[in-house]
Amino acid sequence: MSARWTVLALSLAAACQSGEVRDSLAPTRESAYEVVIAPILRERCVGCHGSERAKGGLRLHTPEAIRAGGSMGAVVVPGNVGASELVRRLHLALDDDEHMPPDDKPQLDAAQIATLERWIAAGAPYEGPVDGLVAPQKAPAPTKMAAADPAALSALRNELVHVQAVSQGSHALWIDFAAIAPRTDDALVERLLTPLKSQTSELALARSKVGGATLAFCGRLPALRKLDLRDTKVGDAELAGLGAQPALEELVLARTAITDASVETLLALPALRSVHLWGCQLSPDALARLRAKPTLRVDFGDTPDTVIAEVEDKPKFTSELPSPDLPPAGDPSAPVNAKCPVTGSPINPKYTRTFEGKVIAFCCPNCPGEFDTDPAKYAAKLP
Amino acid sequence: MNPIEEHYLSLTRRRFFGKAATSIGAGLGALSLGSLLGGSLAHGQDNMLPQQGPHFAPKAKRVIYLHMEGGPSHLDLYDYKPELRRRFNQDLPDSIRKGQRLTTMTSGQARFPIAPSMFRFQRCENRTGGVWLSEILPHTATVANEIAFIHSMETEAINHEPGITFFQTGNQQPGRPSFGSWMSYGLGSANANLPTFAVMITQGQGNMQALAARFWGSGFLPSEHQGCKLRSSGDPVLYLKDPPGMTRVDRRRMLDLVGALNEKEARESLDPEIDARVAQAEMAYRMQMSVPELTDFSDEDEATLALYGDDVRKPGTFAANCLLARRLAERGVRFIQLYMRGWDQHGGLPAEIQLQTRAVDRAQAALIKDLRRRGLLDETLILWAGEFGRTVYSQGTLTETNYGRDHHPRAFTVWAAGGGIAPGISYGKTDDYGYNIVENPVSVHDLHATLLHTLGFDHERLVYRHQGRDYRLTDVSGRVIPELLA
Numbered sequence: 001m002s003a004r005w006t007v008l009a010l011s012l013a014a015a016c017q018s019g020e021v022r023d024s025l026a027p028t029r030e031s032a033y034e035v036v037i038a039p040i041l042r043e044r045c046v047g048c049h050g051s052e053r054a055k056g057g058l059r060l061h062t063p064e065a066i067r068a069g070g071s072m073g074a075v076v077v078p079g080n081v082g083a084s085e086l087v088r089r090l091h092l093a094l095d096d097d098e099h100m101p102p103d104d105k106p107q108l109d110a111a112q113i114a115t116l117e118r119w120i121a122a123g124a125p126y127e128g129p130v131d132g133l134v135a136p137q138k139a140p141a142p143t144k145m146a147a148a149d150p151a152a153l154s155a156l157r158n159e160l161v162h163v164q165a166v167s168q169g170s171h172a173l174w175i176d177f178a179a180i181a182p183r184t185d186d187a188l189v190e191r192l193l194t195p196l197k198s199q200t201s202e203l204a205l206a207r208s209k210v211g212g213a214t215l216a217f218c219g220r221l222p223a224l225r226k227l228d229l230r231d232t233k234v235g236d237a238e239l240a241g242l243g244a245q246p247a248l249e250e251l252v253l254a255r256t257a258i259t260d261a262s263v264e265t266l267l268a269l270p271a272l273r274s275v276h277l278w279g280c281q282l283s284p285d286a287l288a289r290l291r292a293k294p295t296l297r298v299d300f301g302d303t304p305d306t307v308i309a310e311v312e313d314k315p316k317f318t319s320e321l322p323s324p325d326l327p328p329a330g331d332p333s334a335p336v337n338a339k340c341p342v343t344g345s346p347i348n349p350k351y352t353r354t355f356e357g358k359v360i361a362f363c364c365p366n367c368p369g370e371f372d373t374d375p376a377k378y379a380a381k382l383p
Numbered sequence: 384m385n386p387i388e389e390h391y392l393s394l395t396r397r398r399f400f401g402k403a404a405t406s407i408g409a410g411l412g413a414l415s416l417g418s419l420l421g422g423s424l425a426h427g428q429d430n431m432l433p434q435q436g437p438h439f440a441p442k443a444k445r446v447i448y449l450h451m452e453g454g455p456s457h458l459d460l461y462d463y464k465p466e467l468r469r470r471f472n473q474d475l476p477d478s479i480r481k482g483q484r485l486t487t488m489t490s491g492q493a494r495f496p497i498a499p500s501m502f503r504f505q506r507c508e509n510r511t512g513g514v515w516l517s518e519i520l521p522h523t524a525t526v527a528n529e530i531a532f533i534h535s536m537e538t539e540a541i542n543h544e545p546g547i548t549f550f551q552t553g554n555q556q557p558g559r560p561s562f563g564s565w566m567s568y569g570l571g572s573a574n575a576n577l578p579t580f581a582v583m584i585t586q587g588q589g590n591m592q593a594l595a596a597r598f599w600g601s602g603f604l605p606s607e608h609q610g611c612k613l614r615s616s617g618d619p620v621l622y623l624k625d626p627p628g629m630t631r632v633d634r635r636r637m638l639d640l641v642g643a644l645n646e647k648e649a650r651e652s653l654d655p656e657i658d659a660r661v662a663q664a665e666m667a668y669r670m671q672m673s674v675p676e677l678t679d680f681s682d683e684d685e686a687t688l689a690l691y692g693d694d695v696r697k698p699g700t701f702a703a704n705c706l707l708a709r710r711l712a713e714r715g716v717r718f719i720q721l722y723m724r725g726w727d728q729h730g731g732l733p734a735e736i737q738l739q740t741r742a743v744d745r746a747q748a749a750l751i752k753d754l755r756r757r758g759l760l761d762e763t764l765i766l767w768a769g770e771f772g773r774t775v776y777s778q779g780t781l782t783e784t785n786y787g788r789d790h791h792p793r794a795f796t797v798w799a800a801g802g803g804i805a806p807g808i809s810y811g812k813t814d815d816y817g818y819n820i821v822e823n824p825v826s827v828h829d830l831h832a833t834l835l836h837t838l839g840f841d842h843e844r845l846v847y848r849h850q851g852r853d854y855r856l857t858d859v860s861g862r863v864i865p866e867l868l869a
Contacts, residue, residue, distance in 0.1 A: 110832070110841055111439075114865035132805075132865065160575040160669075162715060167440045167839060178715035179574040179673075206713065230713075230757055252758035276758035301756035305525035306807075309513055310506040317471035317499060317783050325476040348474035348494070363474070364493040 032130035033063070037119050040112050044101055063126040078124040081117045090116070145171040145199060145223065152195035161192060172201035172223060177208055184208035190217050197221055206230040206252070216241035218248075226250040230276070236261035244268050254301070255279035260286040272296060319346040335361035341378040342367040355379060436570065437839025442869065443764035443802025444573070446566060446838070447708050447719045449747060451769035452547065453592060453726030454795075456788050458775060459500045459736055461796035462534055462817045463515030467499035467775065471783070475776045479816050486541055488729060488778065489789040495776035497816070498786035501733050509807035519740040522748035528807035529751050529760070530800045531867050535811020535820040538771050538792045538827055543592040543727070546770030546792070549827050551598045553856045560602035560847070562831065563718035565856045566838065567601075567608040569845050573715035575666065576673035578611035578620075580718040581711055583704040587725015588738035594722055603849040610720060613707070615699025619678050623670055631671070638664055677710055690753060692745040702746035709753050712763050726769055730779045730787035751800055760801045764837055768797035768830075775816045794820045797830070803837025805869045828861030836863045 041060045047053070049070075050061040058070030069075050075086040089100040090113050101107060108116075115133060122130040148171060156163045162176040173196060177184045189210055193200055200221050205214065206228045215234065218224055219242045227248060235257035242248070242265065249271050258280040266275055267290070275290070278301030282290075290298045319338075326349045327334040340347055340363035347361035353368050354360070355375055360382065362368050371378045458464060475495040489495075506513040507527035514532050516524045523530075540546035545555035552559035560568070563580035572579040582599045599610030613619045625634055642661055649657040680688070680695075683706070688695050694702035701723050708719045723743055728735045747767065754760040772795020773788035780786070794813045800806065812822035832842040835856065842861055846853035 109439075110836065110843070110863045111865075114863050114868075118865045132868075162573040162575070164571065164573075165436050167437045170440075176573050176715055178713070179576045204715075228758065250758075250761075254757045274761075276756070278756035278758075299756065299758065303752075303755060306527040306529075307508040308505050308524060309508050312465070312503045312505065312515075314503060315465075315468045315499065315501070318469050319471050319473050321466065321469040321473075323470075323473055323476050325478050345494070345496070346471075346473040350474075350477060366493055 030129065031125075031127050032119060032122075032133040033126045036115060036130075036133045040108070040116065044106060044108055044112075048101075066124075076120055076124050078120065079122075081120050084120050087113075087117055087120065147171050148173060148199045149195050152192070156192050156196075159188070159192060166201055171199055173199045174202040174204075175200055176204040178204060178206065181205070181207035182209070184210060186211055186213035186217075189214045193217070193221075198223060200224055202226040204228040205232065208232055210234070212238040212241050215239055216243075219243040219245045221245070222247060224248055225271075228252040229256055230254045232256055234258070236265070240265050242269065244270060247271055250274045252276045253280060258282070263289050266290060266296075267293060275299070277301075323347075323349055325349045333359055335359045337361060337382050340364075340367055341381040342370045358382070438841045438844055439839050441803070441837065441839025442762070443837045443839075444570075444762045445712055445715075445717045445719070445802075446563070446764045446766065446834070447712060447750070447801075448562065448721070449743075449765065449767045450547070450550070450720065450722050451726050451743075451767065452594060452722050452724045453543065453587070453590065453728075453769065454546070454771045454773055454790055455726040455739070455769045456500075456728065456732060456736060456773040457534070457794070457796040458773065458788070458817045459502055459732065460517045460520060460740070461514075461532060461798075462772075462794075462813055463504045464499070464775075464813075464815060464817045465504075466815045467497055467817075470497045471499055472496045472781060475816070475818070479814065479818050481819070483793060483818075484541065485774075486790050489774070489776075492778070495774075496781045497775055498777035498781050498788065501784050501786075509809065510805075511808045511810075514809045517740075519737055520744050522745045526748050526751045526800075529755070530798045531804050531806065532796060532798045532809045533811055533825050533830070533867070534794075534796045534809060534813060535823050536768070536772075536795050536797045536825050536827075536830070537820060538795075540770065541790050541792050543770060543790075544595075546790075547594075547598055550768060550770050552602065553828060553831055553858050557595075557597050558602055559854070560604040560608065560856075561599045561610060561720075562834075562856060563599060563610050563720050564601040564604050564608040565845065566718040568604050568847065569840060570717050570838070573717060576669045577677065577711070577714055577716050579716065580608065580610040580720070581716050582610040582612045582720045582722070583615070583707060584612070584722045585699060585701040585704055585724065585742070587723060588742070589725045589731075589735040590727040590729065591724045592727060594724065599720055603854070604847055610718075613678070615703070619674055620670065623667060623674060625671070634668065634671075638668055673714075677714065678707065680706065687753065690749040692749070694742065694746065700746075701742045702749070705746040705750040706753075709750060709757075709759075712754065712759055713757070728773070728787060729789060731785065732773075732787050733784055754801065762802045764802040764804065764834060765800045766797070766834065767799070769795070771795055772817075775818050791818070794818060799834070799867070803869055805867055808866070810864075810866055823864075823866075825864060826861070828857045829864055831857050832861035833864045833867050836868065 046061045048055040049058045051059070056070045058075060059065035066076055072085065075084065077083040081087055089098055090108060092099040094103045118133060119130055153163055156175065160179045162179065164174050166172040166174050175193070184205065189205070190213065197220065201223050202225060203218065207230070210232055211234065215238045218227055224245060225247055230252045231254070233256070234253065236259055239258060239262050248269050251272060251274070254276045255278065258277060260283050263286045266272065273295055274297045276299045278299065282300065287298065287300055290296060335347060335349060335352055336358045337360055338347060339345065341360065343363050345363035348363055349361055351362040351365055351368055352359050353371060356379070360371070362371065473496065475497060500517065503518045504515040505518060505524060506515050507524045509528050514527055516527060538546055538549055540549050540555050548557055549555045551561045567579040580599065584594060601609035611620065614621070618624055625631070645657050645661050691702045691706050694700040695706050697703060701721070704721050708721060711719050725739055751760065751765065754763055771790050771792040774791045778787035778789045794817065810823060811820060811825060813819060814821050835842040835845060842855060842857045846855050
């Protein structure tokens with residue numbers, strides 16, 4: 001499976017380089033063109049629009065070539081997605097002759113199209129980062145992973161444990177014990193998962209009775225990326241069983257018995273980038289040590305509330321602004337009044353009468369008729 | 384799968400559930416059995432992983448969809464228009480209305496007087512220069528930096544029925560599967576003891592429109608994918624309890640006996656419906672245990688209950704349903720649909736909308752915070768949306784502190800948060816009247832396409848063949864909006 005580039009903000013790359021504990025804003029410092037855009041074009045377009053061939057007079061293999069455009073001129077208009085021929089062609093129906101890539105060739109997926117659009121919207125820069133465009137982490141290469149043993153999958157299902165491929169075509173598994181959490185213990189986990197050791201990628205054991213044996217077992221799961229132990233009795237001694245599990249990126253330990261003694265265990269997990277510790281017994285000092293690791297996002301349930309930057313004064317109501325439909329002052333058709341002479345409500349420039357050479361406006365379609373019954377009386381109320 | 388096989392498989396499933404629904408009752412017909420059937424229906428394929436599943440690795444594993452029935456006023460909640468305060472009681476200019484159709488509830492009015500919101504707004508910091516929220520959403524303000532506000536939502540419907548149907552199914556006419564049904568079909572169950580698609584309803588304070596069960600219906604998808612309504616009084620799920628005098632042991636013995644007979648029959652007839660029927664009865668048996676445990680809040684600590692507010696102790700309130708939504712999410716339920724009724728404020732809006740916000744504000748903020756601290760927000764997508772917004776002009780009498788608003792489909796605000804959604808942004812813009820979109824319009828199809836993307840689906844490939852064509856939630860359009868993605 002080829003690497004997919006997609007729009008991700010909260011990724012390892014972003015977290016690593018931001019130096020912040022929780023900063024999903026941080027874009028990659030690398031050139032978005034180099035790491036995200038060029039690979040898409042190389043993979044899907046350059047075969048026909050590159051150094052070898054220039055279909056439609058267009059080459060897309062270098063920044064200069066992209067700027068030069070094709071036989072019909074520019075194909076990328078920086079900052080203007082709608083005017084960019086390149087994007088227009090991607091969105092055409094597959095059977096449209098102008099659709100790119102031609103219908104018999106591998107197509108872009110929605111995320112790739114969205115990525116190109118985001119880059120163009122940001123001004124199509126050839127250097128530097130673009131907010132939101134980063135290289136995704138490559139998932140553990142599924143090609144190297146063997147397919148799961150069907151008998152082991154059946155065994156899970158017979159116990160009502162949820163098991164599902166992380167995505168279509170992948171052998172990596174997401175396994176969730178939610179349905180039988182209260183009766184899930186170390187022995188059950190080990191029995192069910194031993195044959196699936198190399199495929200287990202996300203494992204949810206929340207609310208279960210697992211302990212040290214399961215953690216030690218998890219420490220030996222080579223592809224385990226995410227582990228959810230929320231609301232379990234897991235404590236420091238148990239957690240230490242994870243050792244330096246190489247792949248673990250996300251760990252949920254909310255409402256467990258973890259204390260300061262687990263700081264070293266957590267810091268020793270090389271791939272860990274997110275840990276949830278709400279409800280654990282951690283001192284401010286221990287938290288600070290965890291948060292000092294720039295690649296690790298630590299949630300202790302203490303996320304501050306959003307800052308209120310400004311509070312409006314009690315609003316006052318007027319109708320001082322002129323209606324956008326009003327002819328400019330001085331124009332012969334501009335009404336002389338702002339308030340309806342009949343009701344005193346603000347005027348609607350749609351309803352007018354000309355009286356003694358002046359244009360008078362009313363609030364609604366009924367008032368001009370009322371005005372006609374006694375023009376002098378109402379005219380007296382005009383400014 | 385071979386399309387012909389697929390066709391026959393779906394035929395048999397449909398037939399089975401059609402029968403089951405009449406013989407056992409709606410409660411059981413509504414149970415989702417995706418994964419169980421996936422295993423047992425396809426004889427010989429027992430060991431394979433289900434055919435469906437996300438196209439690519441998803442950010443969100445489940446959805447909590449907070450539908451605000453009636454059409455909340457974007458102008459009094461989320462879309463800050465200070466200039467309108469200086470246009471009080473002026474007529475809506477033709478250059479803004481642009482011939483927009485109105486409902487017959489106001490099309491006869493002689494004037495369309497501008498009704499600025501009477502509420503004060505406050506600017507909450509976010510990643511796009513801040514978002515202004517109404518003073519009647521003080522708790523939502525505390526989590527504004529988790530939320531993506533879409534100020535440029537538009538719909539094609541101007542009345543409730545077609546409007547809700549459009550948001551729920553991607554089409555204004557009834558008959559298509561609900562969003563939750565598509566998710567049940569696409570993702571399957573993650574907890575074989577609970578429904579895959581759960582529905583809960585909170586009665587609102589004001590004018591309420593009918594809520595038809597077809598809003599959570601499965602349309603042409605197999606009926607196992609329809610939403611299962613959890614009721615707030617009496618038994619949460621109908622027809623689940625054993626009749627008086629029957630013990631759990633009796634029930635077990637009965638199921639074992641019937642099961643043995645069924646197995647014998649299944650071996651002879653090879654009819655897959657028999658396996659499915661056994662699986663369904665077994666699931667109901669398990670739900671007899673799992674549902675009471677689910678709805679019993681006694682294991683929640685005081686601090687958590689306080690977070691959701693006092694209402695949480697009253698079953699059926701929005702607060703109680705939000706807490707229940709969190710408990711369902713924790714237990715692997717894929718799609719949790721909450722309805723909050725009563726946003727249809729044609730008159731007396733300022734007073735009525737405050738009753739509504741008092742019911743939802745604290746609870747929805749609590750839901751976000753509670754999911755966040757439990758490590759669940761990253762993988763749970765929350766959507767807050769009504770079926771349309773409300774007009775800038777007053778329906779009926781206008782004073783500074785009293786006005787009504789009619790339905791307005793052309794521009795309104797919805798929000799999303801959690802799994803895969805960019806936190807803390809404001810997207811799209813309306814004009815000074817909050818009447819037309821001036822930047823980045825988002826159609827219902829675009830919204831669905833974007834949400835499906837966070838769930839790992841290419842919206843053009845999540846299809847179901849029916850009457851000779853492939854149907855999608857997004858019908859024939861829809862575009863993933865990259866700016867909304869994390």
